[in-house]
Amino acid sequence: MGMRPAARMPKLTRRSRVLIALAIVAVVLLLLGPRLIDTYVDWLWFGELGYRSVFTTQIVTRLVIFLAVALVVGAVVFAALALAYRTRPVFVPTAGPNDPIARYRTAVMARLRLVGVGVPVAIGLLAGLIAQNYWQQVQLFLHGGSFGVADPQFGIDLGFYAFDLPFYRLVLTYLFAATFLAFLANLLGHYLFGGIRLAGRDGALSRAARIQLITLVGILMLLKAVAYWFDRYELLSHTRGGKPFTGAGYTDINAVLPAKLILLAIAVICAAAVFSAVVLRDLRIPAIGVVLLLLSSLIVGAGWPLVVEQISVRPNAAQKESEYISRSIAATRQAYGLTDEAVEYRDYPGNTAATAQQVAADRATTSNIRVxxxxxxxxxxxxxxxxxxxxxxxxxxxxxxxxxxxxxxxxxxxxxxxxxxxxxxxxxxxxxxxxxxxxxxxxxxxxxxxxxxxxxxxxxxxxxxxxxxxxxxxxxxxxxxxxxxxxxxxxxxxxxxxxxxxxxxxxxxxxxxxxxxxxxxxxxxxxxxxxxxxxxxxxxxxxxxxxxxxxxxxxxxxxxxxxxxxxxxxxxDPADRVEAVAPWLTTDTAVYPAIVNERIVWIVDGYTTLDNYPYSELMSLSSATTDSNEVALNRLQPDKQVSYIRNSVKATVDAYDGTVTLYAQDEQDPVLQAWMKVFPDTVKPKADITPELQEHLRYPEDLFKVQRALLAKYHVDDPVTFFSTSDFWDVPLDPNPTASSYQPPYYIVAKDLAENNNSASFQLTSAMNRFRRDFLAAYISASSDPETYGKLTVLTIPGQVNGPKLAFNAISTDTAVSQDLGVIGRDNQNRIRWGNLLTLPIGQGGLLYVAPVYASPGASDAASSYPRLIRVAMMYNDQIGYGPTVRDALTDLFGPGADATATGPAGTEPPASGQAAQQRPEGNNNPPPAAAPNRPGQAPAQQQPEVPAAVPPTGPTQLSAAKSAALQNVNSALDALREAQQSGDFAEFGEALQRLDNAVSEYQSAN
Incomplete structure (x- = not known):
């Protein structure tokens, strides 16, 4: 029994056409209405900012890509369906009146135009919508230039990897997808129209179906051959499991790379074999070709490299990989701005003794200790x-x-x-x-x-x-x-x-x-x-x-x-405005205000990035910039991989009128140069940065975090040492007990390390630990001064100098410190908070740790529970200094004279009423400070008194008789508390704690 499909495509009824038209209009209004409104609003917004060319360039580029991909993919799928329909058999046998294929065939034939045109159009539109998101790759391909540096394997300029290779991969992906979709459409079309029949013992395949499907399979194999060719270049930026570096290693160069060429040849041979089946009419040939290609991928593409890795590389991996590690070290330093021109390494003892006079002479640092x-x-x-x-x-x-x-x-x-x-x-x-x-x-x-x-x-x-x-x-x-x-x-x-x-x-x-x-x-x-x-x-x-x-x-x-x-x-939002007018930038998470030319501006750091820089370390931008401060930030870096980064743009956003201005910070960046060709006249030259603005440009935090994470590994020159990881560093964990992540870098004003003189410099700094240890390995400083902006100074520290965690533990467990803070925070009445632990090079080769201590009344109303600075703790060469102010702590640590240049409290009198009214028109001024209390007696650090620092002075000439008696009671209560704690008697401990509380209250009320 057979049937002949209708020779002509049936027409839709008028009612069906009206319903379809109404449905299309409704869908367009629902889907495109909000987008059209947003597009018009964006057109107005970009025009108001003076960046309408950015908007129109994006729209035109996206539209061209959308139309091109939609037309190509839609046309290929349509051609596959049309060929299946036009070459259908004249008569199609059916299994009977209930044959499901016959019913589907009848339904499709009744709506042939809708299916034959609608399906390709829908697939093409979807492909175009996806493809237009890759408009940046297209623009970089059209406008990218040269890096002036060749890769170490193929000798090709790095611009090929940055600008050309991503585009070629994009085109290849869509050609492969279009061909595969055409294969599926042709296969289903032939099955539906009878060109392929599965009924019977052997089934049947029409000559047209065989030719068309075999041709499409052959094209897929040729595209796979082209993919193997480009795979060779991507080896230089990939990461193989177990390697301590990014890029092609010994196995990749000596096994995977030849394997790609062999697989390319096999793919071409298999494609030729598949095409030959058109003439030979033997389907076993393309089947054998497909199986051969799959087996070759497993044996040659995976098996051979595995054998080389296990037999040749593993027994002597350090020597085998040394050449390629050297490539990675050089490339990573270049890609992340860590070359010898940008980074200066100096040996630094870290534990040199310092006298009070030497500390006082270090004026640039001691007078600017941040509390x-x-x-x-x-x-x-x-x-x-x-x-x-x-x-x-x-x-x-x-x-x-x-x-x-x-x-x-x-x-x-x-x-x-x-x-x-x-x-x-x-x-x-x-x-x-x-x-x-x-x-x-x-x-x-x-x-x-x-x-x-x-x-x-x-x-x-x-x-x-x-x-x-x-x-x-x-x-x-x-x-x-x-x-x-x-x-x-x-x-x-x-x-x-x-x-x-x-x-x-x-x-x-x-x-x-x-x-x-x-x-x-x-x-x-x-x-x-x-x-x-x-x-x-x-x-x-x-x-x-x-x-x-x-x-x-x-x-x-x-x-x-x-x-x-x-x-x-x-x-x-300032960062959002910058990213809108410069969509090719990744902005820093820290946006800060500054007064420039008598106006408030928000300063935004912009980065250009790549993810395929040959041999450069591939790292997660989100992971590298995560630290203990992230909970306070409203925005975090996206979870994307980068292998190249430049702080190429400094942007300002006027806080009053929202004007966005982009300045080229790194004019030598090839990525920035490409984008300036895409969007001409949107980025001003570096020379246009005014001196007033330059004074407030900071070395950006996120870039510094990325660089310090890389310096932990890539400060190593010797590839064998690099492979062993024995000389690696670690970013220290934040020692603050409330933190659970890495210690953030800190901006400070201190002695200028970039110029190595005693002038003050604004720097971004971080300590670095030894690998998986808490001893200090290095100290990194990035200069933000206009004359030395961007220079990184790394002080390498030998021996076993305490790192941040060990320093903090020593400070917080010091007897005088712990007793003092224990009294202040007794019964959780007051909340103690440790501030940032700063690491400061000081003296002739020492390191000073400084930690401010804050407290807020835990039991008082929220309006007055803001944190107050109550103490400053320091450590230098295992000695502790402690006091209410920086001066007190320096004197306690180094002795009299060390505080000669330190800054004390700002004042002891409240602002005048007129001044207060000017500063706070709403009536909420600086509150009047308490009269400055008597300062504690300054004992050497190793002989710190065990009197809680919460109770002022210890010198007998400074205390009244009542105060002295109360102080003796406090000391006695502390002794009793320690004895009770050692005895393990909880009842006795509770009584001693109550006695201490009463003694402290008595001291505070004594005159």
Whole structure:
């Protein structure tokens, strides 16, 4: 029994066509409507910023790729289906009236145009949508240039690997996918139309089906042969399991590389054999070819390299791999900016003895010892500088440097007082208030990092908080700018805090009376009208309708607060704005504010990266930049692999009008040069960086973290030593008991290591441990000074010098320190927090560890529970120094005279009322510090008194009779507590603890 398929394609009924058209329109509206709105909004936004060419270049590139891939893939699939249909048998036998294939065939024939055209179109559209995401590879292929460096194996310029090879791989992938989809479509088409029949003992295959399918299989084999050719180049950037380096090793060069050429030849031979089956009409030939290729892949591609690895390499791996390890060392240093020109290694003892006079002479370091931890003091900023409930600071503040009135370089903890829409309450949260009244922050707050205001011996005492320099809008609308630099516009419309919320837009501009909240006087609230150029105009009904649809908010259409001069500010995160106008950049996780040319700008570091630099170490950007600070960051690095990175761009975002400016930092970077060809006139030359901006450019943290992780291995020159890992280093874990990850690098002002002189320099630093040990191996410093920017200095430390963990353990378990802090934190009434443990080269070859100690009243109300600096602990050559201030700790550690240049508390008097009113128009000033308490007697470190440092002075001439008697009771109670602890009697221990608590309370109340 047989049937002949319809010779003509049946037409759809009018009703079916109408329904299909309506369905297509509905799908288009649902899928493309929001995208079209977003595209139009982006067009407006890029135009407002002056980067519309970036937007149009992306759109055009994506569209061209989409159309090209969609047409090619769709056409190939359509051709495969059309050939199967046109070469179908005239009569197709069926198994009977209930044959399922016959039913499917009938259904398809009834809707032949829909299936024959719809399926290829759908597949083509899907392929095009996926392919357009790779627009960057296409643009780099079109505009990439030369690196001027050849790979060590093939002698090909590295530009081939960076710009050409990814594109070739992309094209090959889509050709392979299109051919494979065509094979499946042709196979199913022949099966459906009767060219392939499985019924009967042997089945049947029409001549047309055989020719078409064999041809497609042959093409797949040829494409596989081409893939084997490109696989050879990718060996130089891959990682084989068990190798301590990236790139082709002995097995890859001597086994895998020849295997790829052999497999290429086999693939071509198999393809020829498959094509021959068209003439010979023997399907066993292509079957044998496919099996041969698969077996060859297993035997030649996997088996042979495995044998070489086990028999030839493993017994003497260090010698066999030495040549290739040397390649990896050289390539990694080049790819990550760790060449001899960028890194200077110096031998450094690390444990040289130092006198008080030598320490005092190290003025650049001792006068700038940082006691403010930017990861801890944010609550203090909030307590004293917040002003209103809707102002807020980042959880992790930033470090920058400015020069004081005498021209001395000082580091500051800096913060922008931003608006946080999520902290609006009650009627502040309605649409008009949230988006048209509470629109901006107000103020740049800076605190000298090496001092605090007043001394707090106890967290319940006043003092121990930062000295605030607040540049804000004053009570009469004037700008009050006491430092650290003059500021003419303190209002902040763009920043990471204000953007860290849903629908972070603000509607500003002149429309009647000022309505934006600005500041308060004693009698009234003053409003403000935005006068900047930033923002997209929404004065006409078209843009209002578009934004109403984008944010699903009808107030855009009906609210009278929007006028013809209104503008909308959105996309207000500085890093997001930079990544939008420079989509080829990866931005640093740390974005920081600075005063440049009397304006607040956010400085963003941008990186260009590659993941296929030959022989360079391939590493996870996310893993390399993870440390104990990540919990305080709003953004983390993406989990992507890199083998090349450059801090190629410095970007600024104006906090008032949102202007984004890109500057070329590394003009020699070939990747940057390629992107500057793709987007001409978007990146300004390095020469355009003003001296005022250059003064605030920092060596970026994420780049430094990547480099220190690599220096842990790639400081080794000898390949055999490298293979053994015996001379590797480790990034130390953060010794702070509340941390559970790597110790972050720290910005400090200290002695200039880049120039090796006694002038002060702003540096990013990190200690390095010996491999899997807690002894110090090296100290890394990256200069941020304009004259030596980017120079890395590595002090290599021999012997067994205590690393951060050992130093912290020694400090925290010191008898005087532990007893003192035990008294302060008794019964968990006060929370003790250790600040960052700084490592500072000092003297003639020693290392000083410095750890500030903070405490906050645990039992008091939240408003006063901000952390206060109560102690400074130090360690030098196993000796401990401890006291309420840096001066006290230095004197305790080195003896009298060591504190000659150290900075003490900022002051002992509160700001004058007029000054306070200027600094804090909202009435929330620097609180008055407590009178400076008497300082403890300074005993040598090895003879520290066991009196808790929470109770001031030990010198008899400084204490009243009542205080002296109370102090004796404290000492007696401490002795009793130690005896009870050793006895193991819990009842006795509890009584002793209560006695100590009573004695301390008696001491504090004594006059």
């Amino acid at each position: 403010l931890d930017p990861n801890i003091v944010s609550p203090a900023f909030t307590q004293f500088q917040q002003g209103k409930n809707f102002y807020f600071f980042q959880d992790q503040l930033n470090m920058d440097r400015y020069r004081d009135d005498d021209g001395n370089l000082r580091d500051y903890v800096v913060a922008a007082r931003e608006l946080n829409p999520d902290r609006l309450i009650d009627n502040q949260r309605d649409w008009i208030n949230r988006h048209t009244v509470y629109t901006h922050g107000n103020g740049f707050i800076a605190s000298p990092a090496n001092t605090v205001r007043g001394i707090a011996n106890d967290p319940n005492q006043n003092g121990g908080y930062p000295e605030f320099l607040a540049s804000v809008v004053g009570p009469n609308g004037e700008v009050v700018s006491p430092g650290p630099a003059p500021l003419s516009q303190p209002r902040i419309y763009f920043g990471p805090v204000i953007a860290n919320t849903a629908a972070d837009y603000a509607i500003v501009g002149e429309n009647g009376a000022p309505r934006e909240y600005d500041y308060e006087t004693n009698t009234a609230t003053r409003n403000y009208t935005y006068t900047g150029s930033g923002g997209v105009p929404i004065g006409n009904w078209l843009t209002r309708s578009v934004f109403a649809a984008k944010y699903a908010e009808r107030n855009f259409l009906f609210s009278n607060v929007i006028g013809e001069n209104s503008r909308i500010l959105f996309n207000r």
